[in-house]
Amino acid sequence: MWDLTLWWEWxxxxxxxxHVITAIAWIGSSFYFIALDLGLNREIPGPADGEEWQVxxxxxxxxxxxxxxxxxxxxxxxWFKWESYATWLSGFALLSxxxxxxxxxxxxxxxxVDLDVYEGALLSAAVLAGGWLVYNTLCQSRLAQRxxxxxxxLFLILVAMGYGLSHVFTGRAMMLHLGxxxxxLMSGNVFFxxxxxxxxxxADLKAGRKPDPKYGKIAKLRSTxxxxxxxxxxxxxxxxxxxxxxxxxxxxxIAALVFLMGVxxxxxxxxxxxxxxxxxxxxxxxxxxxxxxxxLSAAGRETEGDDPPLSGAALALAQSPGFDAVQKTIAxxxxxxxxxxxxxxxxxxxxxxxxxxxxxxxxRNGRAIYLQSGVTTAMPPxxxxxxxxxxxxxxxSWYRNADLQGLEKL
Numbered sequence: 001m002w003d004l005t006l007w008w009e010w011x012x013x014x015x016x017x018x019h020v021i022t023a024i025a026w027i028g029s030s031f032y033f034i035a036l037d038l039g040l041n042r043e044i045p046g047p048a049d050g051e052e053w054q055v056x057x058x059x060x061x062x063x064x065x066x067x068x069x070x071x072x073x074x075x076x077x078x079w080f081k082w083e084s085y086a087t088w089l090s091g092f093a094l095l096s097x098x099x100x101x102x103x104x105x106x107x108x109x110x111x112x113v114d115l116d117v118y119e120g121a122l123l124s125a126a127v128l129a130g131g132w133l134v135y136n137t138l139c140q141s142r143l144a145q146r147x148x149x150x151x152x153x154l155f156l157i158l159v160a161m162g163y164g165l166s167h168v169f170t171g172r173a174m175m176l177h178l179g180x181x182x183x184x185l186m187s188g189n190v191f192f193x194x195x196x197x198x199x200x201x202x203a204d205l206k207a208g209r210k211p212d213p214k215y216g217k218i219a220k221l222r223s224t225x226x227x228x229x230x231x232x233x234x235x236x237x238x239x240x241x242x243x244x245x246x247x248x249x250x251x252x253x254i255a256a257l258v259f260l261m262g263v264x265x266x267x268x269x270x271x272x273x274x275x276x277x278x279x280x281x282x283x284x285x286x287x288x289x290x291x292x293x294x295x296l297s298a299a300g301r302e303t304e305g306d307d308p309p310l311s312g313a314a315l316a317l318a319q320s321p322g323f324d325a326v327q328k329t330i331a332x333x334x335x336x337x338x339x340x341x342x343x344x345x346x347x348x349x350x351x352x353x354x355x356x357x358x359x360x361x362x363x364r365n366g367r368a369i370y371l372q373s374g375v376t377t378a379m380p381p382x383x384x385x386x387x388x389x390x391x392x393x394x395x396x397s398w399y400r401n402a403d404l405q406g407l408e409k410l
Contacts, residue, residue: 003375003400005367005370005371005399006371006375008097008101009371011097012094012097012098015090015093015094015097016094018086018090018093019087019090019091019093019094022083022086022087022090023087023091023234023237025083025086025087026083026084026086026087027230027234029080029083030226030227030230031230033080034227034270034273035269035273036052036063037065038270038273038274038275039052039273039274039275040052040063040065047066047070047071048064048065048066048070049065049066049067050064050065051063051064051065067216073202073205073206077202079195079198081190081191081195084186084187084190084191085187085190085191087183087187088183088184088187091180091183092180095124095176095180099121099124099173099176100117100120100121100124102367103117103118103120103121104117104312104313104314104364105364105365105367106170106172106173107120107121107124107169107170107173108120108168108169108170108173109168109169109170109173112167112168112169113167113168115168120168120169123168124177127161127165127177127181128177128180128181128184131157131161131181131184131185132184132185132188134157135154135157135185135188136188136192138150138153138154139221139222144218144221147221147224151225151228154225155256155259155260158178158181158182158255158256158259159252159253159255159256161177161178161181162174162178162251162252162253162255162256163252165177165178165252166251166252170246171243171246171247171248171251172239172240172246172247172353174246174251174252174255175236175239175240175245175246175251175255176236176237176239176240178236178255179232179233179235179236179237179239182229182232182233182236183233185225185229186225186226186229186230186233189222189223189225189226190222190226193218193219193222194219194222194223197215197216197218197219198215198219200212200215201215201216227266227270228262228263228266229259229262230262230266231261231262231265231266232255232258232259232261232262235258235261235262236255236258241352243349243350243352243353244297244349245293245297246353247353248296248297250296250297250299253296254293254296254297257289257292257293257296258293260289261286261289261290264282264285264286264289265282265286267279267282268280268282268283310360310363310364313366313367314360314363314364314366315363316402317363317366317398317399317402318359318360318362318363320398320399320401320402321398321401322394322397322398322401323359323362323363323398325394325398326362326369326394326395326398327359327362329387329391329394329395330356330362330369332385333373333380333385333387333391334356334369334373334379334380334385335356335357337350337351337380338350338351338354338355338356338357338361339355339356339357340355340357354368356369366399366402367399369395369399370395370396370399373387373392373395374392374393374395374396374399375396377392
């Protein structure tokens with residue numbers, strides 16, 4: 001009942017569920033307003049900058065846009081901000097639950113650099129906070145007058161960050177942190193720049209003052225950045241489920257090409273929504289970039305070197321009673337797929353990149369084994385190897401005995 005591993009796993013799922021829901025709300029509203037703004041009919045005379053008639057859900061909507069505001073401010077304004085804030089907060093919670101609290105397994109790669117988990121967590125936080133400070137400083141410099149150059153510089157920063165993190169963190173953590181950093185920029189733009197600037201304009205209008213147009217220009221620049229960063233963020237957040245993306249020596253370069261794909265895809269839709277044509281050449285660019293990613297993933301598969309010695313929770317689980325029996329169970333039911341060279345027909349790479357061949361592999365993945373094959377019957381899939389209930393009981397007993405002895409869990 002009070003198995004902390006189960007509670008922690010459900011907390012993980014709850015945070016992930018909330019994160020996905022809020023991200024859908026934020027990205028959906030962002031896409032809608034970008035398409036709406038670019039597609040407004042600006043040939044209709046009147047005080048509005050453009051208008052549009054739309055139909056949805058059995059009703060008709062008449063939408064008008066004003067560059068600054070109508071002559072008389074409405075009593076009620078709907079602010080689209082909480083979607084962004086909730087997405088970042090839930091994402092930060094998920095980062096803490098999965099990568100900081102379980103840093104031994106997901107965050108730190110001891111074969112690259114010898115860091116304690118808390119040091120990795122501090123580095124993770126510094127990347128997010130420091131990255132925002134650097135980005136915000138650049139946006140407030142003269143580069144704001146040269147938006148294309150600024151975007152190119154931001155791209156180079158992202159590439160350099162990916163390369164650097166790939167030499168410290170695991171591949172999946174590197175990808176995730178690039179996504180988290182990008183999401184921090186996007187949400188920071190909303191929280192620190194876009195919404196405050198809009199509130200200044202509203203306050204000026206209510207006070208009868210003429211708003212300074214610079215606030216709109218600043219917000220527009222940050223909104224443009226968010227527009228082009230949205231698609232790469234989604235890819236990076238999903239990448240942790242696909243070892244071909246993160247388990248590669250070229251994972252940082254794959255991430256860089258993903259950012260370029262985001263630009264080419266958004267350029268097509270932005271141009272189309274603006275009724276300025278359909279630049280189909282972007283299709284060719286996007287496909288070429290995707291093919292390059294596939295080739296990099298095949299050419300840059302990580303080779304197995306000497307694993308670092310077991311420590312912490314992994315060492316505790318390896319020394320827990322019943323470990324020999326668990327090894328036999330895993331060897332007979334799991335290792336044929338979760339191997340460096342899988343033996344099961346149709347499987348060329350270990351699913352999710354999880355290896356379960358050696359005692360060290362099993363100890364490091366003890367928590368996943370317990371949840372996937374002990375508590376639940378998720379693995380083997382469809383119980384294809386006919387793992388018996390007694391074998392699952394062996395796994396549960398092994399893991400719970402380690403816990404009852406007060407050993408730190410994975």
